[in-house]
Amino acid sequence: MNIENLKMFCLVVDVGSISQAARLNYVSQPAVTRQIHQLENFYGTLLFDRSEGKLRVTESGKLLYPFAKIIVDDFYRSVESLQQLKGEYDESLKIGASPTIGDYLLPCLLGSFKKQKPEIKLTLNIRNTPSILEDLSNDVIDLALVEGIVENTSFIVEEFTEDELVLICPSDHPWSNRKEIEIEELINERIIWREAISGTRLIVENSLREFGILHKLESYLEIGSTQAIKSAVEAGLGISILSRLTVARELKQGLLCNVNVKGFELKRKLWLVRKPKRFDKLSVSNFIDFIRSNHFENE
DSSP states (O other), rough: OOOOHHHHHHHHHTTTTTHHHHHHHOOOOHHHHHHHHHHHHHHHSOOOEEEGGOEOOOOOHHHHHHHHHHHHOOOOOOOHHHHHHOOOOOOOEEEEEEEEEIIHHHHHHHHHHHHHOTSEEEEEEOOHHHHHHHHHHTSSEEEEESOOOOOOOOOOOEEEEEEEEEEEETTTSGGGGGSSOGGGGGGSEEEEOOOOHHHHEEEEHHHHHHOOGGGGSEEEEEEEHHHHHHHHHTTTBHHHHHHHHHHHHHHTTTTTEEEEETTBOEEEEEEEOOOOOOOOHHHHHHHHHHHHHHHOOOO
């Protein structure tokens, strides 16, 4: 038995799939299966039930899991701690971010961080909030920056800034010369939405539902890309409500207009999320300090 076998066993339990565990570790499925078999041979018992085409954790596997988690976590913490003591700490930093943060906020932020800490090797993974938090749980990344709701109470979660959702329209739209509109005026417009599972869309829909007009709006288009929505609005296909972070450049260049809606203000918190550990990697501590010392302003 070795520590890598225990680590892979924990990952398979966490994600519920050998193929998913293989993908996350960039190895083949047979390689993962071989590690599990080695562990089962060592303990002399099956850890997974593979009958009926489904993978289920056996009672032995359930008993082993919490011990394996502690062993794996303590092993890697011990390695990192001794490396730091010798000045040979891990200079890598793997960050996961949800799309709005990863595409529009982090590039400039990471550029500033690299100027301060050029020795740290950065990796940025951009996915939706649930996927990023799954990566964090499985130690694929060191920390996460997300805009969605974090339901896992075992994580350490802290707000690092706020984001505002704003109504945008084409620069030649009749609203472009108005300081404010009434919310009922949205009923006469074609709305361009993000996809149904989008966190941004859920926030907007819940608010419009409270105002009693959601069911009256025409859902003209659903587009899974923020950039494509901006282009569609700019082309005059409709209006939309997006993060100010994502439209700051277009608003500054006059390609789009931001219209205030009377009594309608949507703000959401952006979160820094990490797993509780007795010893953080120095690169993680450096980045957390950097985030906390920055003052974020939407342009």
